[in-house]
Amino acid sequence: MTGGGQHTKDFHFPALVNGLDFLVSAVDSLSGDNGQPGPRDVKYAVLHLQAAVETLLKARLEMHSPELVWTKVGAFDQRKHEAGDFSSCSVKKALERLHDTVQIESTIDPEEDSLKQLGNLRNRIMHFGWKDTVVAVQARTIPVLDLLVSFVNTDVLPHVDQPAEAWSAEQQMEQVRAGFKHLTDFIALRMQGVRGQLEGYEHATAACRSCGQFAVVLDGGAHDLACLLCGKQYGTGEEAAWEFIGASKHVSIKDGGGDLDGCGTCGAYAVIRTPLAYSPEEDTWLCFGCGSSFEGVCAFCGQATDLAPRMEDMCSDCYEIRLDNF
Ligand SMILES: [Zn+2]
Ligand SMILES: [Zn+2]
Ligand SMILES: [Zn+2]
Known part of the structure; x- marks a missing residue:
């Protein structure tokens, strides 16, 4: 130089x-x-x-x-x-x-x-x-x-x-x-x-917050969640869901922000939107409690579930109740 x-x-x-x-x-x-x-x-x-x-x-x-x-x-x-x-x-x-x-x-x-x-x-x-x-x-x-x-x-x-x-x-x-x-x-x-541990679970595998790899398998609540690649521990499904959105349940509820959306399958308040190994490019509604994925969250009962046909924000149960009332 x-x-x-x-x-x-x-x-x-x-x-x-x-x-x-x-x-x-x-x-x-x-x-x-x-x-x-x-x-x-x-x-x-x-x-x-x-x-x-x-x-x-x-x-x-x-x-x-x-x-x-x-x-x-x-x-x-x-x-x-x-x-x-x-x-x-x-x-x-x-x-x-x-x-x-x-x-x-x-x-x-x-x-x-x-x-x-x-x-x-x-x-x-x-x-x-x-x-x-x-x-x-x-x-x-x-x-x-x-x-x-x-x-x-x-x-x-x-x-x-x-x-x-x-x-x-x-x-x-x-x-x-x-x-x-x-x-x-x-x-x-x-x-x-x-x-070998990931194969067949692509519909219920999220990307780790720590290493970025699709290696966190939501196994239906049998175990605390952890990343198979880097070993990061996430605790229960509910704790994991809060960590994934980068927030704290305690702080959110104290500030009036409320809980996460509830799961129509297992009842846990642990539903968030996140990409899955199966569809890495788009967010899916996913319950971290049981690993179920959904079309959306019903605006009327607040449950994540499959929505009524041709409805954007209403589940089949709420739709039927509506029909009965008319
Ligand atoms: Zn990891
Ligand atoms: Zn669930
Ligand atoms: Zn509903």
């Missing part, structure tokens, strides 16, 4: 190398190449991965035009920029500018869920202490790594014009690709190990 910074052209280099360095560090710790990582390795891996996301997206903005990294583009000042004396834009804003102004090829949604989940994970680590298992975090990071690796391949590397920079970036990416492969193989192997 040559010093200076006289030319705007030199500017993208430190940001890119820096971003790739965060990425290499995160993947090295997560991959398990040097044995299964410990909690401390994984903690720093998450922080470094979040830093890699921010730095690499902004490195691409910087390569296009340095003021795009600023929150207020119009306030750009080269001297302050070099001193780092400015507030830089959010990840969401960076993605919007990458699409609208830089016109990158990668199609990364600014509302991308895996990036949000990574941000949440980072916040939990920073502020609330960390309860996820190592394997849960490893699984959670895969979609983010996947997205970053293809972004760098498609939209960053081809735009690095100095051969020395291109060469060193390519060396770093070699390390990242090898580590990423190791990590995905490891998680695939773990999923393979529990496949």
Whole structure:
């Protein structure tokens, strides 16, 4: 690397190398190449991965035009920029500018869920202490790594014009690709190990809040619920349903928010909408108490059940009572 910074052209280099360095560090710790990582390795891996996301997206903005990294583009000042004396834009804003102004090829949604989940994970680590298992975090990071690796391949590397920079970036990416492969193989192997317990239960298997994999089987209330992949414990079906919506029964009832919807099959107040292994792209009404799924919740009796034919919000029982009354 040559010093200076006289030319705007030199500017993208430190940001890119820096971003790739965060990425290499995160993947090295997560991959398990040097044995299964410990909690401390994984903690720093998450922080470094979040830093890699921010730095690499902004490195691409910087390569296009340095003021795009600023929150207020119009306030750009080269001297302050070099001193780092400015507030830089959010990840969401960076993605919007990458699409609208830089016109990158990668199609990364600014509302991308895996990036949000990574941000949440980072916040939990920073502020609330960390309860996820190592394997849960490893699984959670895969979609983010996947997205970053293809972004760098498609939209960053081809735009690095100095051969020395291109060469060193390519060396770093070699390390990242090898580590990423190791990590995905490891998680695939773990999923393979529990496949036998998941098969045939696709209609009653939810995605774990902790590791993101479809590995929480609602077995009809025989046992407390747990994730088969990462081991996260959810307690009873009712407790699990509250945890899935990210709320607390105690707080909700105290604040007048009421209980969850009731199940027309088992009577538990544990019905929420969540994707199932069977239909991962859409939400299904599901009872965490007994594992039954439903078409909807009756607006009249408040029970989750199959609705009366051609009715959007009324169950067959309520429909018949209505008919009898007329
Ligand atoms: Zn899990
Ligand atoms: Zn039920
Ligand atoms: Zn009803």
